[in-house]
Amino acid sequence: MSLEVNDLTIAFGDQVVVDHIGFEVPDGARVGIIGQSGSGKSLTTLAVLGLTPRSARVTGSIRWNGRELVGLADKVLAGIRGRTIGTVFQDPMTALDPVRTIGKQVTDALRNHYDLSKAELRERAIRALDQVKLEDPESFLGRYPHQLSGGQRQRIAIAQALIAGPRLILADEPTTALDVTVQAGVLQVFNELVTGLGSSLLFVTHDISLLPLVAEQALVMEAGRIVERGPVHQLIDRPQDPVTVGLIEAALATAWVDGPGEGERAPSGTGAEVRV
Amino acid sequence: MTQYVLRRVALFVLGLVLTSALVFALLRVLPGDAAQVMGGVKATPERLDQIRAAYGLDRSLPAQYGSWLAGLLHGDLGQSLITGVPIKDEITQKFALTLPLAGLSLLFSLLIGVPLGIASAVYYDTKLGGFASAVAQGLAAIPIVWAGLLLIILLGKGAGLLELLPSQGFPRTGWSEPGRAFASLILPALAVGIVEGAVILRFVRSALLEARGQDHVRTAAALGLTRRQALIRRGLPGAGPAILSVVALQAASLIVGVVVVEALFALPGMGSMLVTDVGNRDLIKVQSTVLVLVGLVLLIGLLVDIASRLIDPRQRRAGE
Numbered sequence: 001m002s003l004e005v006n007d008l009t010i011a012f013g014d015q016v017v018v019d020h021i022g023f024e025v026p027d028g029a030r031v032g033i034i035g036q037s038g039s040g041k042s043l044t045t046l047a048v049l050g051l052t053p054r055s056a057r058v059t060g061s062i063r064w065n066g067r068e069l070v071g072l073a074d075k076v077l078a079g080i081r082g083r084t085i086g087t088v089f090q091d092p093m094t095a096l097d098p099v100r101t102i103g104k105q106v107t108d109a110l111r112n113h114y115d116l117s118k119a120e121l122r123e124r125a126i127r128a129l130d131q132v133k134l135e136d137p138e139s140f141l142g143r144y145p146h147q148l149s150g151g152q153r154q155r156i157a158i159a160q161a162l163i164a165g166p167r168l169i170l171a172d173e174p175t176t177a178l179d180v181t182v183q184a185g186v187l188q189v190f191n192e193l194v195t196g197l198g199s200s201l202l203f204v205t206h207d208i209s210l211l212p213l214v215a216e217q218a219l220v221m222e223a224g225r226i227v228e229r230g231p232v233h234q235l236i237d238r239p240q241d242p243v244t245v246g247l248i249e250a251a252l253a254t255a256w257v258d259g260p261g262e263g264e265r266a267p268s269g270t271g272a273e274v275r276v
Numbered sequence: 277m278t279q280y281v282l283r284r285v286a287l288f289v290l291g292l293v294l295t296s297a298l299v300f301a302l303l304r305v306l307p308g309d310a311a312q313v314m315g316g317v318k319a320t321p322e323r324l325d326q327i328r329a330a331y332g333l334d335r336s337l338p339a340q341y342g343s344w345l346a347g348l349l350h351g352d353l354g355q356s357l358i359t360g361v362p363i364k365d366e367i368t369q370k371f372a373l374t375l376p377l378a379g380l381s382l383l384f385s386l387l388i389g390v391p392l393g394i395a396s397a398v399y400y401d402t403k404l405g406g407f408a409s410a411v412a413q414g415l416a417a418i419p420i421v422w423a424g425l426l427l428i429i430l431l432g433k434g435a436g437l438l439e440l441l442p443s444q445g446f447p448r449t450g451w452s453e454p455g456r457a458f459a460s461l462i463l464p465a466l467a468v469g470i471v472e473g474a475v476i477l478r479f480v481r482s483a484l485l486e487a488r489g490q491d492h493v494r495t496a497a498a499l500g501l502t503r504r505q506a507l508i509r510r511g512l513p514g515a516g517p518a519i520l521s522v523v524a525l526q527a528a529s530l531i532v533g534v535v536v537v538e539a540l541f542a543l544p545g546m547g548s549m550l551v552t553d554v555g556n557r558d559l560i561k562v563q564s565t566v567l568v569l570v571g572l573v574l575l576i577g578l579l580v581d582i583a584s585r586l587i588d589p590r591q592r593r594a595g596e
Contacts, residue, residue, distance in 0.1 A: 049497075049498055051494060051497055051498065051503070054401060055401075074502045074503050074504075075502055078497070078500055078501060078502040078503075078505075079500070081497065081498050081499065081500050082498060082499035082500030083500060086498075087495075087498040089491060089494070089495055089498070091491060094490065094491035094492060095491045095492055095494075095495045096492055096495065097492045097495070097496065097510055097514070098492065098514060098589075098590055099513050099514055099516075099587070099588055099589055099590070100513075108496065108499040108500070109499045109500055112499060112500030112501060113500050144589040144590070146589070146590050157495075160495075160499065161498075161499075
């Protein structure tokens with residue numbers, strides 16, 4: 001199952017925020033979208049889900065498994081969301097429901113799309129929590145998000161998105177809100193799960209140093225346009241566009257602040273390795 | 277949770293005691309004199325003193341307050357200064373009208389406020405949604421008396437265009453004729469319900485509009501709910517405690533509204549009784565009645581606080 005985006009444009013009134021972009025995520029491929037905030041990368045993923053704000057006008061084509069998604073009724077799109085397309089959102093503090101138990105919300109996608117017994121749901125919940133490496137998964141079932149750490153919540157958000165075995169996974173800055181140390185563990189868990197499922201991945205981030213860990217191909221977005229695209233190692237080793245260069249420099253600057261002390265500055269052009 | 281309930285009940289009792297002191301003090305400041313009402317305008321000062329002595333009105337204020345409070349502790353609300361009837365009996369009898377009226381008003385306000393609030397949030401960006409919100413704004417601003425008058429003119433028997441429902445009085449036979457008794461409460465309850473419901477509508481609407489932008493509602497849609505399902509099933513429960521507390525606040529104004537419509541629709545309930553008693557300066561009766569009404573509002577507050585803890589895990593402590 002592949003995702004083909006052609007001539008996608010998203011506008012709020014006269015303001016065009018995604019400007020005639022096109023790309024493809026072939027079956028089983030892992031593609032990164034990188035850009036600064038406001039570059040239109042998050043809106044692009046929301047458009048795939050049909051969840052752009054109602055005031056946004058979406059035109060062009062998004063084909064999933066040959067089916068056109070743009071303009072499809074919300075009811076039909078809801079049948080796809082969570083079942084064949086899973087999504088992990090950015091902020092684990094707010095992305096989970098504050099008033100429902102983990103056991104309930106982690107199985108939401110299953111309950112929305114399949115008719116499973118209570119016992120089966122419970123078993124699937126425990127298995128999913130175990131797969132994201134939460135210790136004593138059973139103990140999480142009755143707990144609420146506010147009782148958990150950021151890293152635990154994000155693992156739950158991942159389990160929740162992947163529980164129905166989606167063929168395409170959209171990840172919108174899934175580790176950005178986490179501490180660097182926590183980030184590495186969560187990313188590793190995420191990677192293993194995606195590999196296990198053999199699903200395609202569209203990974204959105206502003207942090208180019210994460211790309212080599214999660215994607216083979218990547219697009220660089222700026223002000224609603226794709227300014228550069230290609231294999232990840234090529235983008236990092238031989239960036240062509242000034243925007244890509246800027247993103248690499250930004251990643252290096254963060255690495256320098258977060259990471260090793262002075263004098264251990266990473267050689268330029270290899271920003272990817274710094275954080276790993 | 278048990279500990280919380282106990283603490284909250286203690287607070288409720290404290291609230292009642294403070295209210296009793298406040299009500300007592302306020303009524304002593306009120307100009308006018310029960311003895312004067314009983315004795316008539318021509319009563320001599322000696323006659324007035326006699327009356328005061330007979331009813332204990334000549335005692336010091338702390339003594340009067342003390343004996344009232346002592347009576348309350350035994351469930352004795354005292355006797356009317358004017359009629360001599362035990363206040364408890366009369367309140368119990370009036371409650372047979374006022375409680376169903378208040379309950380029906382609350383029911384109407386919820387039936388109007390919650391579904392229309394949801395609808396106006398779901399369709400907020402359409403013309404219909406904007407219209408609904410403007411109507412709600414207008415209704416929330418109109419006085420209950422006026423709403424009652426309009427309903428009488430539109431639907432009331434004997435006065436209205438459609439002559440559908442009784443608009444004055446309550447059957448003498450009371451609840452022994454449930455159909456007639458109930459029918460006579462519909463218009464007054466609707467008058468209160470429309471105005472209070474409009475306030476609830478606006479709160480439900482704004483709580484849901486806020487939920488629309490919440491990340492977890494978007495997550496729910498990304499997991500396979502339609503946008504509308506996500507908003508209503510996931511956004512509304514989060515707004516539950518806020519909506520509940522608004523309903524509790526509205527309960528106070530609802531009871532005021534009930535007092536008003538009883539007068540307007542000539543219903544012999546607590547409200548009409550209170551208005552008469554204040555005119556007669558029947559101090560003990562007024563203070564006991566007001567205390568019962570305030571107690572009712574405090575009780576609703578207590579129940580809402582406990583309910584909102586039950587539905588919102590964030591308010592509970594670990595282990596609850």
